[in-house]
Structures are given as structure tokens and as C-alpha cells.
Amino acid sequence: MTTTICGRCKSSGAVTDHQGRQDGAVVWTILRCPTCNFSWRDSEPARAIDPAVRSADFAVDAGDLQRYPKILQQ
């Protein structure tokens, strides 16, 4: 089942960008988190996309997006 909770920042509201089909049937869905821009395919291994088991080292804090530096500042 496809969840719309982001595995990286745990925000809800992911949007569907694409669905892969094989012989007419949907075999996976690509989702994107509008909060942290994480994109994933719902067929990926849980350790990459499931917030319950994904490594905290790669989490993004949705409440503190200001901390990420902006490149190419004038």
C-alpha cells in the first residue's frame, strides 16, 4: 500500500509524480514530499523509504529548513 508520509522528514501530503506499469497494471508509484523534496518509489527497500526503519543520519528536520545552506549567493 502506498503511504504519503515522507520517509525522510515525516511530513504528510506527498504527491504522485509517476506510476510504472507492466502489462497494464501499476507496479510502482513515484512520490515526492513537497516539504523536503525527497522523492521515492514505493517499491524500494524499507530501509530507504520507511520512516520507522530509515537511518536517522539522513533525516531532514521539517521544522528547521532554514539550516540548509543556499548555494550561489551573490
Add this chain to the structure above:
Amino acid sequence: MNDLPNRARSISSLRDFLELLEDSGQAITWSDPVMPEPGVRNIAVAASRDANGAPAIVFDNITGYPGKRLAVGVHGSWDNIALLLGRPKGTTIRELFFEIAGRWGDQEAQISFVPEAQAPVHECRIEQDINLYDVLPVYRINEYDGGFYIGKASVASRDPLDPDNFGKQNVGIYRLQIQGPDSFTLMTIPSHDMGRQIMAAEREGVLLKIAVMLGNHPGLAVFAATPIGYEESEYSYASAMMGAPIRLTKSGNGIDILADSEIVIEAELQLGERELEGPFGEFPGSYSGVRKAPIFKVTAVSHRRDPIFENIYIGRGWTEHDTLIGLHTSAPIYAQLRQSFPEVTAVNALYQHGLTGIISVKNRMAGFAKTVALRALSTPHGVMYLKNLIMVDADVDPFDLNQVMWALSTRTRADDIIVLPNMPAVPIDPSAVVPGKGHRLIIDATSYLPPDPVGEAHLVTPPTGDEIDALSKRIREMQLGALS
């Protein structure tokens, strides 16, 4: 095959090169069903374990992407690079280095223009309802990448402040993260041409259009990946270095592109906008951070019929990234050093894009190798990348690490090193003090000269040369023959 040099010069597209690779046993088709994750990554990593002989792999049965083709590892081994340069499989890295170093100034660029209507890249055109996911069989390259990356894109652009100048067109390799069906972020730094152009466009408030070429003439990625003079066209340079013609055409948004590429994505910079990008598993073997990067909106896509999406595995080495750019990282440093110091005999900067380099030099006087090392740090690539330098004598082959270790073991005193603190560093070097700033290390492993009181040791000189080469080949053949 005696016609290898001619065959290499006749390559005009990725398809031509894949055919040459296949004929030489250096490309395979993976037709078993494979999941995008983790299947594609697993196969690409397994192939890249063999840096000498890995084949390119063309996938044509990725689950959810029926009918689509993906190629990885096109430049993923020294044998594939050898064939691109018109040399046989088994050519040594040292020979390949001198093949490239010997090509400078040898040839004229041969550039021709093909009308858009006749250019294969424009066979199919998408201008509405653009969805990159519909065109490209993408997959997560490393498991904690922030999204789906296009890792082997050659991005062409015109200088936004001098758009009619052919020479100021820029072609460079940048990583792109898909950000929804018709958008992508592009990662660059201010010192790269694209970074400069983005900053100029935003400062002046002018449009910046780009064309992203995928599945290209295999010479372009090799020769357009390393900075050359800003006013030199990468197309001309690649053509001269390949000794072969390059066919250009116009993209729909007016940029000179390769006429025979598989796919071209046309896009416009969204002035002043930044979106979260990363992490991405990068060439030092570690992930970049998350940053806010410039975003581009796709305006059209052109592609050949049944296009091949070419991508790269990059991460902890060895990977295709190392074989793709290693020689052409080393050769410019060699050429630039020899302008000041003809005593330099070879440069091996294969390791992590030159984070470690080994330079062989004929010592002119005591301590001379250290002077050469300091000059290397001021070459265009050295400024940011050459972090650890090992200096060896001309009797040591810097491409033979056993010989380099011998020099370190027998010719280095612990105080024969220089540490230069707080120097510029590539932002993604994980050992940096802070991103973009770190220390440099020079190890002088050359022999002693007067006035040093020790002097050179009395060396054993084992027999070398053609006779010994032939004997070791014969021993190998006898060994193989014993098995059959």
C-alpha cells in the same frame, strides 16, 4: 583488429560506441527482469569491481519501464577507455596516459552543423505535458540519495551576457536531481562555468537557457569533464582530442548540441529560486549534504527513437567516475607542469579526482621535487583538488603502486613532508576542516642529492626491457597452458 584507431575515429554517437564495445566483448545486455532499486545499483556496483575489464551494461527489462533502455558503465573500465582511444584491450594505464598527453595540439577541431530536421536527436519531440519520468528509466543511484539523479548529463549553455559567442558556450558535467515531472535542480559551485553563468544571469536579471544532453558521443564526457580555458569550446576541444569530426545541431531553445545524442532536455533557470537538493553519494565515497540549489523548468524534450538513457554509478571507488575522468584529470596537470618544469615525467591523479596525486620528476637539485609539488598546487585542477601529493623519481612509475610504495619505503624521511594548513578544498571532501577549507600534504619520496650528506643508495638494477617483458608474457602463457 588492426583498424582500431580508424574505428575509434569513426564513432559519432553512443550507439556507435556500444557497437564497438559489443564487438570487443565489452558490452552486455541485461534482459532478465530487474527492479529499479536495488537491482540496477547492485549490478552496476558488481560490474565496477573490475576496473580493468568491466563491460558496459545495457538494461532492457527494468520492471515498470517496458521498452525503455538504460546503459551504465560505458566508460567503466580501462579496456573501454582504451577502445575509445583506438587502442586494444589490455593497454596499460600508463600507455593510455601518454596516448592522451600526446594528443595535445596535434589535431584541428572538425565541427560540422546538421540542420535540425535531419538531426537524429530531434526524431521525437515533446513540448507539452512533459514528464521526465515518462522518458527516463531513473533509479536511486545510492540508497540515501535525496531523489532520482541524472548523474552523467552534459549540460550546454551560452554565456547569458554574451549569447552569440560560440567559444563562450559552456559544456560541463553536472549532477541533476529530478524535482517533479518537469523540473530539476543542478548542483554547481561558483568557480565552475555553470555556477558563474547562473550568478551572472541572476545578477543581471536575464534568461539562462540550457540544453541537457544524455547518451552522448563518448569522447565528450571524457574531454569536457575537466576545466579548460573558459574561452575554449569544449566541442572543439573534444573533436581535436578525439581526432574525429563532431556533428552539432541546434536545440529547440537555440543552443549548439550534439546532433547524435540520445536525449536532450531543454530548460530555463528559475531566477533566484532555490530548492532543497541532496544528499548525493559523491566521488569521495561519501554523501554530500542537503543544500538549496538552483532550479530549472523543462520547456521541451527531444530524443531519438527508442532512446538509451545513459547513467553512471558513482560512490565509493572504484567506480565509472574514476575511469571516466582519471586520465583526463592527470594529463592537463602533466602538460601544465611541463611548461615550467620539463623534468616532470608523468602524473597519476587517478585517485578520487586527484585528491591524491603521484608525480614523477627528475630531480634537478636537492629538494627540487618539493618545488614542483608547490607548482602543481597552483595548476587549475590543483588549486582545489590536489590534496595529497607523493613525489617520486623518474625511475619510479607513478602508475605502478608497488613501485610508489618502494619509493616511500626507501626514499622518505619523516621530515621530508610539507603540510600546508588551511588551504582551499573541494566542499565535498569529507576530511576538510570545514567544507571548502582543509590541509594539503606533500610527501617527497625522491632520492637524495648533494648537498644532502646521504646521497643516493647503491641500487640493485634488476634486468628490464623488452626481453624481460617477453619472458613474463611467456611465463603467463605457460601458466595458462598448464590449465588447459
